[in-house]
Amino acid sequence: MQPESRGLEVAVLVSVGRHPVTGRARRADQDARGLELALSLAAFRPDSRVRLLHAGQRDDDNETALRGYLGMARGVGTGLERLTLLEQPEGADVVPALAERLAATPPQLVVTGARAEQGEGSGLLPYVLAERLGWPLVNGLVEVESIEDDRMTLLQALPRGQRRRIQVRLPAVVTVDGAAAPARQSAFGPARRGSIKVEAALAVPDEAFAGWTLSPARKRPRRLKIVKSASARDRFKAAAGKAQGGGGQLLTDVTPEQAAEAILRLLEEEGVMR
Amino acid sequence: MPETLLPILIFSALALAVIGAWRRIRLWRQGRPAEVDLLQGLAAMPRRYLVDLHHVVARDRAMSHTHVATAGGFVAAAVLMILVHGLGWTNPLLGGGLLVASATMFVGSLFVAKRRCDPPARLSRGPWMRLPKSLMAFSGGVFLITLSTLGLLPVEAGHWLAALVLAGLVTWGLGELFLGMTWGGPMKHAFAGALHLAFHRRPERFSAKGGGTGRSTGLKALDLDDTAVPLGVETPGDFTWNQLLGFDACVQCGRCEVACPAFAAGQPLNPKKLIQDMVVGMAGGSDANYAGSAYPSPGLGGKPVGEHSLERYGSPHGPIVAREGTALVDAGTLWSCTTCRACVEECPMMIEHVDAIVDMRRFLTLERGNTPGKGAEVLDNLIATDNPGGFDPGSRLHWAADLDLPLMADVQQAEVLLWLGDGAFDMRNQRTLRALVKILRAAGVDFAVLGTEERDSGDVARRLGDEATFQSLARRNIATLSKYRFQRIVTCDPHSFHVLGNEYGDFYPQGRDGRYDVAHHSTFISELHEGGRLTFRPWKGGSVTYHDPCYLGRYNGEYEAPRKVLAALGIQVAEMARSGFRSRCCGGGGGAPITDIPGKQRIPDMRMNDVKETGAELVAVGCPQCTAMLEGVVDAGAEVRDIAELVAEALVEHSTTQGTVRASRPATEEAIP
Numbered sequence: 001m002q003p004e005s006r007g008l009e010v011a012v013l014v015s016v017g018r019h020p021v022t023g024r025a026r027r028a029d030q031d032a033r034g035l036e037l038a039l040s041l042a043a044f045r046p047d048s049r050v051r052l053l054h055a056g057q058r059d060d061d062n063e064t065a066l067r068g069y070l071g072m073a074r075g076v077g078t079g080l081e082r083l084t085l086l087e088q089p090e091g092a093d094v095v096p097a098l099a100e101r102l103a104a105t106p107p108q109l110v111v112t113g114a115r116a117e118q119g120e121g122s123g124l125l126p127y128v129l130a131e132r133l134g135w136p137l138v139n140g141l142v143e144v145e146s147i148e149d150d151r152m153t154l155l156q157a158l159p160r161g162q163r164r165r166i167q168v169r170l171p172a173v174v175t176v177d178g179a180a181a182p183a184r185q186s187a188f189g190p191a192r193r194g195s196i197k198v199e200a201a202l203a204v205p206d207e208a209f210a211g212w213t214l215s216p217a218r219k220r221p222r223r224l225k226i227v228k229s230a231s232a233r234d235r236f237k238a239a240a241g242k243a244q245g246g247g248g249q250l251l252t253d254v255t256p257e258q259a260a261e262a263i264l265r266l267l268e269e270e271g272v273m274r
Numbered sequence: 275m276p277e278t279l280l281p282i283l284i285f286s287a288l289a290l291a292v293i294g295a296w297r298r299i300r301l302w303r304q305g306r307p308a309e310v311d312l313l314q315g316l317a318a319m320p321r322r323y324l325v326d327l328h329h330v331v332a333r334d335r336a337m338s339h340t341h342v343a344t345a346g347g348f349v350a351a352a353v354l355m356i357l358v359h360g361l362g363w364t365n366p367l368l369g370g371g372l373l374v375a376s377a378t379m380f381v382g383s384l385f386v387a388k389r390r391c392d393p394p395a396r397l398s399r400g401p402w403m404r405l406p407k408s409l410m411a412f413s414g415g416v417f418l419i420t421l422s423t424l425g426l427l428p429v430e431a432g433h434w435l436a437a438l439v440l441a442g443l444v445t446w447g448l449g450e451l452f453l454g455m456t457w458g459g460p461m462k463h464a465f466a467g468a469l470h471l472a473f474h475r476r477p478e479r480f481s482a483k484g485g486g487t488g489r490s491t492g493l494k495a496l497d498l499d500d501t502a503v504p505l506g507v508e509t510p511g512d513f514t515w516n517q518l519l520g521f522d523a524c525v526q527c528g529r530c531e532v533a534c535p536a537f538a539a540g541q542p543l544n545p546k547k548l549i550q551d552m553v554v555g556m557a558g559g560s561d562a563n564y565a566g567s568a569y570p571s572p573g574l575g576g577k578p579v580g581e582h583s584l585e586r587y588g589s590p591h592g593p594i595v596a597r598e599g600t601a602l603v604d605a606g607t608l609w610s611c612t613t614c615r616a617c618v619e620e621c622p623m624m625i626e627h628v629d630a631i632v633d634m635r636r637f638l639t640l641e642r643g644n645t646p647g648k649g650a651e652v653l654d655n656l657i658a659t660d661n662p663g664g665f666d667p668g669s670r671l672h673w674a675a676d677l678d679l680p681l682m683a684d685v686q687q688a689e690v691l692l693w694l695g696d697g698a699f700d701m702r703n704q705r706t707l708r709a710l711v712k713i714l715r716a717a718g719v720d721f722a723v724l725g726t727e728e729r730d731s732g733d734v735a736r737r738l739g740d741e742a743t744f745q746s747l748a749r750r751n752i753a754t755l756s757k758y759r760f761q762r763i764v765t766c767d768p769h770s771f772h773v774l775g776n777e778y779g780d781f782y783p784q785g786r787d788g789r790y791d792v793a794h795h796s797t798f799i800s801e802l803h804e805g806g807r808l809t810f811r812p813w814k815g816g817s818v819t820y821h822d823p824c825y826l827g828r829y830n831g832e833y834e835a836p837r838k839v840l841a842a843l844g845i846q847v848a849e850m851a852r853s854g855f856r857s858r859c860c861g862g863g864g865g866a867p868i869t870d871i872p873g874k875q876r877i878p879d880m881r882m883n884d885v886k887e888t889g890a891e892l893v894a895v896g897c898p899q900c901t902a903m904l905e906g907v908v909d910a911g912a913e914v915r916d917i918a919e920l921v922a923e924a925l926v927e928h929s930t931t932q933g934t935v936r937a938s939r940p941a942t943e944e945a946i947p
Binding site for chain 1: 505640
């Protein structure tokens, strides 16, 4: 066997989602898409194994939701028979627990959704995690095109249906977004049979979060885009076409310092930083 | 010579038949255990055969008489032959009886042969084509030999050549009729059929002397607590043994094929072929010997229309539906079924096709997570929002914002609980619901609704094979219902009616017994009218036909009430050729619109053609699914109206009853929000 055909070790970080209409616990949409993507890697490396990892509390609602991921198993041997739950008290910061766990038994790839459907949901977890692990991060993943040795060719989603091809060296952290392939149906049988292995883990209280006050989100006002043109073609272009970045500048082949300066300057101009 | 040869022939045929029976029984016993009262079943068998089975067979008079003559003659001839020729009791009385029996059988087999001259497409050919000849060989041979044994033939006729020919005929007949019965052949239906009637998985569907309902249409519950029970049927061996026995009883008469709406629409389902495939799976082998109509292939998957599908192989413990590629049956075959029960209603052998199909669907959904089309989305919605459309459960009563409906949570008890069903989210059905509320108010009925406490009844989840979601919905609905006091449930959705009335019984908590008294709105309106609580203006519209919803008619036997209501409105119903228990499905049941298996044409289009044939300008319906399906037909000649809408329009309001203040508002005024 050639070395490339060795299976890939993939860890999928899954969270407990929240249904947008009823608020019931469910498998989170993006995480489920992430798992779908991880399962699709078997097409490149047939022996790939998927590890499911969740850091959070353990209760009945969460368990039902997490079993939704186990229900995506088709046949045995994909590693989907078990989900590892790193038990965390309420209000804990899950990053240290996940980072410790992933560093102890490093997979080649960590897949996760872009942001959680409940709780803080800041979307920062993959970034913080990648920083701690010292691995590269690719966000907005749509598809894995190929895997050679330790390099993966990926398609990244950009706004308005555009795609960017990216190569990344493994190990890496990737996040998928809503443009990735939808998750397969979760079946009752495998979900019921799968086991949830509860493990004690590092519990670090999230002190910053504890100091916050939470209130229900309000709908943000949206700036209406006024299309002045009367022709249907222009209106279509405005609706479907590429965003026309009027101002701004494209910097290529600059040093990180120059790039950072440019960004800082822009932020100051826009009044984001003072 | 016949005196020595015949007993040998008869008893060796009997011995071989017993061995064959033993082998056949072993095939059936590959199935899972089932609770059957064997002795009681055997005792009930003659009545089930003579009354219930013949009730179905007799729908085809000619065939019924043919079968009585042939089968009755055969049973009598076989018994008498064993006595006369096997044991040598050449008593003229027995011999005379044998002559009469074999002659009757011979006449019957002439009619069988006549039908086989130019057989309709629904009949299987192959070995079935030789059956009339075998029947004639047996009956003719036995008749002539008996004549000679009784000395009624001139002695010279006992010539060795004639004797040899006769012996040959009888051997052929014995081979087909005795051996074929248990070793597999057309006559297998007699042996398997008799035992199938005795050990039927729905003993309650047969009539009883003391009067039974004779109807059993609710699906059997799957025990989800027992992890040893497989979730649905993956291999033929996952059926219960009496289901396998039932498949083996099929006579391939093709009545199911004629009745099946999916088959007629060119979707890849033929109930007869499906049952034969199950037999192939049970016995192992291929379907190469099947000589009936194939599954229609819609021509979309690369296969030309009408071409016989590729040879399929099955084994008792091999998968029925392949995860990838092909196995015995394609998933599309199972998902084409609308669960309309037309096949079950027509089957003279009382085979339960729908049960088998749902059993196999359960496996595909619960184990494989492979519900096609929008199935997965609908099931996810049912889990997350308790309705298939994914609507906010809190908006269930929005259509009635101005009606001020009494809520059960407020009144705690009412005479009638009005079950809205998921039609409450559908703008078309909201018109029906508003009409129904107007009628109830006009009649001064004390009713209340559950409002946002109501959930989907679980019908769609169950037909899509998601027993887990169904049971969860059922248990929660039962818990809600048990909080309140009411005398009966009235609904305008026959699917809810069926599920609440016939399928919730298995899920009542311990100690609570009995069923809800559920009534379809047509039944309830008919009672209100008979009770003099409703008065109607005479009908002024054009001609009207009525479409029987499957879940009201075949599932619950309510054919009369809707017609009574229409008659009370002064409408003379121009019946369609297929109405009553033979009504053709609208295509909306069993999750078929959700799985959406392609075919040559659409089932509702065919149904609207049936309507067109009557020349009716309006088709009255009693089911939100039927309304949606039939109204979705493009360029239909007839208008589709629910019975409730027709009644509400014709109402003459009394000024004496309480509800009139509210009810005097026209119901159609604010139908469109």
